[in-house]
Amino acid sequence: MIKQTVMLRSLFGYVLIALSLAACVTINIYFPAAAAEEAARVIVRDVLGDEANPEQNQDAPPDSKLDDDQSYYLFDNSKLTSVAEALLNFVVPMAHAEQPNIDISSPSIRKLRASMTKRQSKLTDFYRSGALGFTNKGLISLRNLKKVPLKERNRVKKLVADENGDRNALYAEIARANGHPEWQQSIRDIFARVWIEEAPVGYWYEDVKEGWKKK
Amino acid sequence: MTIFQFGTVRRSNNSHLLGKRIWPTFRCHVNQILGLSLILIPITAVSLSDFSLQMEKLDSPEWSVKGLLLSLTQTSQQLSFKSTLSKFDHQALAGSVKGIEFRCAELQWHQQSYLCKQGILSIAESPFGAQQAQVTFNYIDSTQFEIELSGLDIAAGGLKLALKMTQSGWQLKIVGERLNVDQFNALMPAKLIPQDWEVGTVLSLQAGLSGVASTLQQVDLTADIKQLNYADEEGLQVAEGGSGELQFEATRTESGWFGSARLELDQGQFYSDPYYLDLTQSPLNLSLKGGWSAKTNQLQLQQAELQLLPVVEARGRAQIDLNTFEIQSAAISYETAQLGELYQTIIQPKVIGSMADELQIAGGLSGEIALSPAGLESFRTQFKSINVDDNRELFALHDLDGLLAWSKQGTDEVSHIEVQSGHLYQIPHGPLSVQLQTLANGMRLLKPLDISLLGGQIIVDRFETKNLFHGSPEWETGAELNNLSLQQLSSAFDWPALSGKLNGKLPKMHYQDDLLNFDGALKVDVFDGEIEVKHLKIKQPLGRVPELFAAVEMQGMDLEKITRTFSFGHIEGGLEGWINGLHLLNWEPVAFQAQFNSPEDDLLPHRISQRAVDNLTSIGNGMGGSLQNTFLGIFKEFRYNRIQLQATLDGDIAELGGLDHPDGGYYLVKGAGLPRIDVIARNRRVAWKTLVERLKNIRVEGMKVR
Numbered sequence: 001m002i003k004q005t006v007m008l009r010s011l012f013g014y015v016l017i018a019l020s021l022a023a024c025v026t027i028n029i030y031f032p033a034a035a036a037e038e039a040a041r042v043i044v045r046d047v048l049g050d051e052a053n054p055e056q057n058q059d060a061p062p063d064s065k066l067d068d069d070q071s072y073y074l075f076d077n078s079k080l081t082s083v084a085e086a087l088l089n090f091v092v093p094m095a096h097a098e099q100p101n102i103d104i105s106s107p108s109i110r111k112l113r114a115s116m117t118k119r120q121s122k123l124t125d126f127y128r129s130g131a132l133g134f135t136n137k138g139l140i141s142l143r144n145l146k147k148v149p150l151k152e153r154n155r156v157k158k159l160v161a162d163e164n165g166d167r168n169a170l171y172a173e174i175a176r177a178n179g180h181p182e183w184q185q186s187i188r189d190i191f192a193r194v195w196i197e198e199a200p201v202g203y204w205y206e207d208v209k210e211g212w213k214k215k
Numbered sequence: 216m217t218i219f220q221f222g223t224v225r226r227s228n229n230s231h232l233l234g235k236r237i238w239p240t241f242r243c244h245v246n247q248i249l250g251l252s253l254i255l256i257p258i259t260a261v262s263l264s265d266f267s268l269q270m271e272k273l274d275s276p277e278w279s280v281k282g283l284l285l286s287l288t289q290t291s292q293q294l295s296f297k298s299t300l301s302k303f304d305h306q307a308l309a310g311s312v313k314g315i316e317f318r319c320a321e322l323q324w325h326q327q328s329y330l331c332k333q334g335i336l337s338i339a340e341s342p343f344g345a346q347q348a349q350v351t352f353n354y355i356d357s358t359q360f361e362i363e364l365s366g367l368d369i370a371a372g373g374l375k376l377a378l379k380m381t382q383s384g385w386q387l388k389i390v391g392e393r394l395n396v397d398q399f400n401a402l403m404p405a406k407l408i409p410q411d412w413e414v415g416t417v418l419s420l421q422a423g424l425s426g427v428a429s430t431l432q433q434v435d436l437t438a439d440i441k442q443l444n445y446a447d448e449e450g451l452q453v454a455e456g457g458s459g460e461l462q463f464e465a466t467r468t469e470s471g472w473f474g475s476a477r478l479e480l481d482q483g484q485f486y487s488d489p490y491y492l493d494l495t496q497s498p499l500n501l502s503l504k505g506g507w508s509a510k511t512n513q514l515q516l517q518q519a520e521l522q523l524l525p526v527v528e529a530r531g532r533a534q535i536d537l538n539t540f541e542i543q544s545a546a547i548s549y550e551t552a553q554l555g556e557l558y559q560t561i562i563q564p565k566v567i568g569s570m571a572d573e574l575q576i577a578g579g580l581s582g583e584i585a586l587s588p589a590g591l592e593s594f595r596t597q598f599k600s601i602n603v604d605d606n607r608e609l610f611a612l613h614d615l616d617g618l619l620a621w622s623k624q625g626t627d628e629v630s631h632i633e634v635q636s637g638h639l640y641q642i643p644h645g646p647l648s649v650q651l652q653t654l655a656n657g658m659r660l661l662k663p664l665d666i667s668l669l670g671g672q673i674i675v676d677r678f679e680t681k682n683l684f685h686g687s688p689e690w691e692t693g694a695e696l697n698n699l700s701l702q703q704l705s706s707a708f709d710w711p712a713l714s715g716k717l718n719g720k721l722p723k724m725h726y727q728d729d730l731l732n733f734d735g736a737l738k739v740d741v742f743d744g745e746i747e748v749k750h751l752k753i754k755q756p757l758g759r760v761p762e763l764f765a766a767v768e769m770q771g772m773d774l775e776k777i778t779r780t781f782s783f784g785h786i787e788g789g790l791e792g793w794i795n796g797l798h799l800l801n802w803e804p805v806a807f808q809a810q811f812n813s814p815e816d817d818l819l820p821h822r823i824s825q826r827a828v829d830n831l832t833s834i835g836n837g838m839g840g841s842l843q844n845t846f847l848g849i850f851k852e853f854r855y856n857r858i859q860l861q862a863t864l865d866g867d868i869a870e871l872g873g874l875d876h877p878d879g880g881y882y883l884v885k886g887a888g889l890p891r892i893d894v895i896a897r898n899r900r901v902a903w904k905t906l907v908e909r910l911k912n913i914r915v916e917g918m919k920v921r
Contacts, residue, residue, distance in 0.1 A: 103867055105904065107803040108760050146450035150486040151493060154564045161568035169759045173800070179866050 031186045032102060039102040039174070040187070040194040047116045051124055051200055106177040112170045119166075122159055132160065133204030133212055138171060138192035139164045143204060143212055167191070265289060278305040287322075294322045296331070309401075314339025317350065328355040336364065343369045358382050370399035372417070384427040391420045393441075411448035416457075417441040434474075436463040443483060450486075457483030457494070473506040489564035497524045505532075512537045525553040526560045533586075542586050550581035554601060570757050573606040578615070591684070593622035598632070609757055612637040621653040629661060641707045644668045657681045660692075669707075670700035671716070689727035695720050701741055711781050715741030719748075729755045742780070744772030744790070760801050767794040769811075773819065774858075784827025788858065789817040804864060812859035812874075821855045823884060823892075828853065831860075831883050831894050856887040862906075869903045871896060 104113075123140070126132040131147035132140050140163050142148070148156050171191060175184040196205040199215055207213050267286040273279065282301025287294065300315040315338050319331035334350035346369075352362040360380050367374040372394035379386045397415040400408050408414045420438040424431060443457030459481050465474025481498035484491070492499065500523075505516040513536050520530040531547030551557045558576045566572050578601030585592040601615040614635035620628040630651040637644055645667030651658045660678035673696050680690040699717035706712065719737035726732075733751040746769040754762040772790040779785070792811035797804065813821065823831075860883055861872035873881035876895050884894040 106800070106805070106867070108801040111801060112760075144450070145488075146446065146453075150453055150455060150484045150491055153486060154489060154491060154567065157489065157564075158567050158572060161572070165568070165759050173760060176800070177805070177866065 031180075031183055033186070033190065035102040036174075036183075036187055036190050037194060039104045040191045041198065043104060043113055043170070044191070044194050044198045046113060047120055048198055048200075049117065049120060051120070051127070102174065103177050104174060106173065108173045109170065109177060112166050112173065116163065116166050116170070119159060119163055123163065126156055126159075127199070127203050130204050130214065131156065133206060134192075134195045134199055135206045136192050136196075136208050138188040138195060139167055141206070143206075277307075278303070293320075294324070295320050296322045308342055310342040312338055312341040319350070319352075328353050328359075330354075343367075369394065371395040372419075384425060384432065386423065386425040389420070389422040389424075391418060391422075394418045394420070409447075412445060414445040416443040416445070430467070432467045434463065434465045436461070438462075440480075443480075451488040453484075453486040455484045457485065459483075459498070468506065471507045471509040475502070475504040477502040489567070490560065491564070492523070492560065499523045507537075513543065519547075523560075525551070526556045527551045541588055543588060545586040546583065547586075548581070548583045550579075552579040552599075554578045554580055570609075575602075575604040575606060577602045591623070593620075593624075593626070595620040595628075608641070610637065610639050617649075619651075619653070621658075623655055625655055626653060630658070642669060642704070643707070656685055657683045657690075668699060669703040669717070671696070671698035673697070673699075687728055689725065691723065691725045693722045694724065696737065701739065713741060713780060714776075715739065717741075726756075729758065731756050742772045742776040742790075744770055746772075761799075763797070763799040763802070765794075765797045767797060769793070770814075775819075778827060784830050785822075785824035785852070786827045786858070787820050787822040788855070789814045789819045790858070806865050808861075808863045810859070810861045813857045821857075821887065822852050823855050823858075824852050828884065828892060828894060831858075853886060853890065853892045854888040855892075856885045857882070858884050864903055867903050869901050869906050870899050871901060871906075872899060 123132060126148065129147045131142065131144050133143040135141045140160055142157060142160050145153065171188045172181070172184050174187050175181050196215075199205060201215050203215050204212055205215060265286075265288055267284065269285075270280075270283040272281050273283060280300055280303050282299070284297075284299045286297050288297075296317075296319040298317045301313065303312040303315060305312075315336070317334060317336045319334040321331070321333065323330040323332070329352075331350065331352050331354075334352065336346070336348040336350050338346040346367055348364050348366045350362065350364050352360060354360040354362075358380060359382060361378070363375070363377040365375040367376070369391075373392040374394070375388075375390040377386075377388040394417065395415070396408075396418055400414065418438055418440060420436065422437075423435040424433070426432040438461040440461060441458050443454050443459070446453045457480055459479050461476070461478050463474065463476045465472045478501045479498055480494050482494055484493050484495075486492075500521070502518075502520045503516055504518040505514060507514050513534060516533045516535070518530070518532060520528075522528050527549055528551070529547055529549040531545060533545035533547075534543040535541070536543055555576045555578075557580075558574065563572055563574075579599040580596055580601070581599070582594060582596030584594040596619050598615055598617045598619070602611075602613050603615065604611045612634050615632060617630070617632035618628075619630045619632070620626050621630075630653055632647070632649045632651070634647040634649075636646065647664065647666055649664055650661040652661050657680040659680070660675065664675040664678065666673040666675065673694050675692055675694045678690065678692040680688065682688050696717055696719040701713040701715040701717055704710075704713070704717065717737065717739045719735070719739075721733050721735040721737065723734035724731060725734075731753040737748040737751065739746040739748070746767060749766045749768070751763070751765045753764075770791040774786040774788045774790045777783075777786075777790065790811060791814050792809065794807050794809040796806055796808050798806040857874060859874040859881075863870040863872075871881075873883045873896065874885055875881055880895045880897040881899075882893055882895055884892070886892045
């Protein structure tokens with residue numbers, strides 16, 4: 001009975017090791033969250049300009065920088081055998097060492113950034129009044145139409161449509177310019193958080209659980 | 216059945232008819248009590264000198280009365296009447312009416328009727344506040360009387376009522392002066408206006424209602440509207456500072472009602488998502504005439520007219536199901552001489568976020584549309600001297616006239632559009648004459664379209680759209696390009712002046728889901744050679760970030776003409792090459808594999824100038840001008856054996872190559888004769904940005920490198 005238990009444990013250990021070794025292959029295909037966040041913060045601060053949240057620690061690494069490798073957390077929470085952990089620890093740093101930077105210098109990205117920066121001054125008053133807010137999808141939304149004077153409403157709607165068009169194109173283009181179109185959703189998620197973090201006090205944003213909130 | 220409970224009815228000592236105590240309790244129907252006091256009067260009046268009637272409570276499911284007291288007093292000079300109610304409640308009122316007293320000091324008996332010229336109605340407490348009103352009445356019996364109330368102070372305004380009852384029916388006239396609808400609504404327990412709406416306006420109105428018994432037969436209303444402000448909870452329906460006049464009249468018919476309404480709004484800003492109207496400059500007039508069927512609950516508008524100048528004038532007829540508010544059928548004609556205003560007011564708000572949301576439009580149009588529950592049935596629109604300019608300068612159409620006719624069932628009428636001039640991107644074109652046959656879900660070109668362009672012409676031999684109204688729109692066309700001038704093309708795009716012609720046959724261009732696919736090839740006759748562009752496709756050609764994919768082959772080119780055009784430095788010789796996998800994003804290259812080289816059997820002389828060598832060198836390593844510092848600087852030209860440049864771009868890295876050198880590196884220029892010069896590059900990988908910088912820094916004249 002004891003022998004069977006030992007055998008089962010060994011078998012279980014081998015399976016875990018095999019699984020972890022197989023899983024290790026995926027580590028090389030990771031999303032550089034820290035670099036993406038850094039790029040997002042550069043762009044967001046550039047677009048928001050003087051509006052960017054002055055209370056945000058400019059140098060402090062965001063918490064998510066620990067999340068360099070999204071796939072890392074798949075393992076971090078797993079209870080692996082010591083052998084598997086050792087193998088994992090061996091592989092993960094290598095993956096980190098190869099982490100590429102996020103390129104945000106392509107002509108299209110520059111054009112989109114310039115377009116958004118130019119538009120920002122037209123949006124500021126509406127962000128401040130609460131007419132517009134940052135959504136959790138990395139876009140902006142006309143959250144309170146009543147805050148917009150009647151004759152301004154269609155102009156603001158167009159600004160929102162144009163801004164969201166630029167933002168959607170920006171996320172797609174950053175993913176494409178970095179050779180990974182499939183990163184678009186991850187880049188959007190990071191931008192969604194950074195827009196909100198960088199927004200100054202008084203701006204409205206969409207909380208996933210609680211809906212619209214004011215900073 | 217309503218129960219009336221009477222208290223005691225006292226009589227005077229000399230009363231004849233009421234000389235004994237009557238019933239302690241009494242039951243009758245509600246409608247019998249309304250004229251009770253005066254019903255009793257004719258019976259008793261002849262000999263009545265002092266009469267009073269008292270009831271403790273009177274009620275029905277809808278209303279109740281407490282403490283009713285009626286009294287008649289006969290003196291030698293006159294008869295006076297007084298009625299008091301301690302409390303009156305009605306479910307249509309927001310609160311109780313208390314302390315009601317009606318007093319007529321002089322009740323006259325005149326020609327079989329009782330006449331009161333100066334009655335006073337006073338109310339101590341009511342949802343409308345305390346009231347003091349003047350009352351006159353002329354009472355014959357319960358089927359014939361007139362009563363007028365004036366001086367009622369309701370909702371910050373004044374109200375006058377006049378009721379005339381005859382044997383053939385009744386008429387009620389209501390005159391309201393400066394009634395505050397907001398206050399009035401607040402006083403009503405059953406809100407006339409939804410609770411999540413904020414409404415405020417001042418109404419002055421005159422209404423006439425007439426009917427028989429409990430049936431309303433006719434309504435006539437004129438209302439003067441001031442300070443109209445309303446907003447729903449989300450701000451989708453809003454008015455600010457509106458004013459105008461409403462006229463309405465309706466008469467009951469056998470099947471329902473028939474009438475007309477006219478609304479004129481002459482001030483204010485109105486927003487009905489997504490439309491915005493500022494009526495400060497010009498009023499909105501809406502008039503409707505038609506009937507309502509009680510059986511089907513349908514509104515049959517026989518005549519409807521909307522005038523919103525200078526935006527649009529429209530008129531037509533419609534049948535609307537009021538159960539579902541669905542249009543059963545409608546035929547509307549419209550006209551505008553200010554299409555720009557129509558675009559800004561009606562069209563642009565509906566197309567925000569599309570490519571059509573940033574246009575400058577002028578001109579006029581007129582036409583008709585027909586609607587059914589399924590949607591659009593047909594339309595026919597005449598265009599009149601229309602100019603369309605895209606604010607992003609992507610396209611323009613000037614002096615557009617024509618007719619566009621479409622029917623869901625198909626139409627034999629030929630649509631045609633004539634355009635005098637315009638441009639696509641920055642390329643101007645000449646007159647266009649388009650003849651179209653519209654189809655149920657699309658349209659097609661009836662005869663080839665000849666477009667004068669860049670000194671040549673494009674012949675569009677066919678054009679057909681599908682899924683124009685339903686599904687994913689797509690179109691397909693075929694075109695032939697004849698002798699388009701490269702000189703004019705380069706001028707349009709502010710390129711260095713090119714010479715040559717652009718020809719091509721594109722048998723099939725297909726557009727669907729933002730993708731424009733080209734079959735066939737474009738041929739460019741330039742620099743004595745030919746460039747052929749194949750496998751061309753463009754994603755989102757008019758979108759935010761257009762993408763182009765293509766492959767290019769070039770042969771028989773004369774380098775002497777190329778270098779003269781671009782002032783790159785003089786090179787003689789032939790050139791051929793190819794670009795595969797060309798991918799432009801927002802018209803900037805992001806990927807390609809390319810090679811340019813001297814043809815194997817080139818018969819042209821091979822000579823290269825010192826400046827061209829310098830420029831080629833600077834492309835290779837970013838450093839130019841090195842020859843001038845050597846003894847070779849005294850030679851202005853050199854002979855060469857072969858030029859070859861390969862470049863592969865993938866993202867932000869370009870990999871360069873040339874003719875392999877045995878000792879490593881690669882020749883960009885392999886020299887020949889004496890003095891011999893070879894340009895050999897060693898580094899293969901270079902950042903694309905760096906390479907572009909090198910291209911920008913080379914010594915060119917008259918070329919703007921972007």
